[in-house]
Amino acid sequence: DVKVTQSSRYLVKRTGEKVFLECVQDMDHENMFWYRQDPGLGLRLIYFSYDVKMKEKGDIPEGYSVSREKKERFSLILESASTNQTSMYLCANSQQGRWETQYFGPGTRLLVL
Amino acid sequence: GIQVEQSPPDLILQEGANSTLRCNFSDSVNNLQWFHQNPWGQLINLFYIPSGTKQNGRLSATTVATERYSLLYISSSQTTDSGVYFCAVDTGTYKYIFGTGTRLKVLA
Numbered sequence: 001d002v003k004v005t006q007s008s009r010y011l012v013k014r015t016g017e018k019v020f021l022e023c024v025q026d027m028d029h030e031n032m033f034w035y036r037q038d039p040g041l042g043l044r045l046i047y048f049s050y051d052v053k054m055k056e057k058g059d060i061p062e063g064y065s066v067s068r069e070k071k072e073r074f075s076l077i078l079e080s081a082s083t084n085q086t087s088m089y090l091c092a093n094s095q096q097g098r099w100e101t102q103y104f105g106p107g108t109r110l111l112v113l
Numbered sequence: 114g115i116q117v118e119q120s121p122p123d124l125i126l127q128e129g130a131n132s133t134l135r136c137n138f139s140d141s142v143n144n145l146q147w148f149h150q151n152p153w154g155q156l157i158n159l160f161y162i163p164s165g166t167k168q169n170g171r172l173s174a175t176t177v178a179t180e181r182y183s184l185l186y187i188s189s190s191q192t193t194d195s196g197v198y199f200c201a202v203d204t205g206t207y208k209y210i211f212g213t214g215t216r217l218k219v220l221a
Contacts, residue, residue: 035211042199042211042212042213042214043211044211045208045209059208088154092156101158101161102209104148104155104156104157107155
């Protein structure tokens with residue numbers, strides 16, 4: 001059974017804290033993605049990575065950075081959390097060249113106070 | 114950039130009813146996917162359907178690429194169909210653009 005896991009289901013942080021969200025997949029897929037989901041806005045792409053140490057900005061990268069040191073692991077970093085980063089964060093992955101099927105993790109609900 | 118609109122935004126059905134969800138997109142697309150997000154937040158891929166028609170059990174989908182829309186049909190709905198349905202399109206940039214979703218509630 002394929003698996004995409006995210007480090008936390010729920011997270012509460014304070015404004016200004018550095019926040020790490022981690023995604024791990026056991027599918028040996030090359031492509032990994034971070035989205036945020038907000039009511040009325042659907043899912044919006046923050047960053048994606050098509051290989052180890054490679055990253056590309058999505059539609060809303062401001063305030064975020066990412067790290068991909070190993071193929072199976074893709075981290076999203078909030079350098080200094082702000083209240084407008086309160087959201088649901090979803091990680092996904094897909095095979096290289098197989099953009100048609102993305103597999104999603106269970107999501108992390110982040111609350112920044 | 115490309116716009117993706119879904120309708121209706123909300124839908125309430127009695128168990129056993131049929132429904133049609135619509136996804137309109139403003140430009141040509143290479144790929145189109147339908148997803149279901151269950152009440153616990155998990156997103157599951159339903160169909161990859163850039164064109165044509167596909168069926169999987171009680172669900173089927175049709176994309177008419179030339180007219181820039183896709184339809185998701187749910188027949189004999191069950192309470193487990195509740196959740197949010199998203200369509201997402203890729204214009205060849207390898208970045209999927211998601212619609213805002215249709216929230217479906219099926220009543221027992």
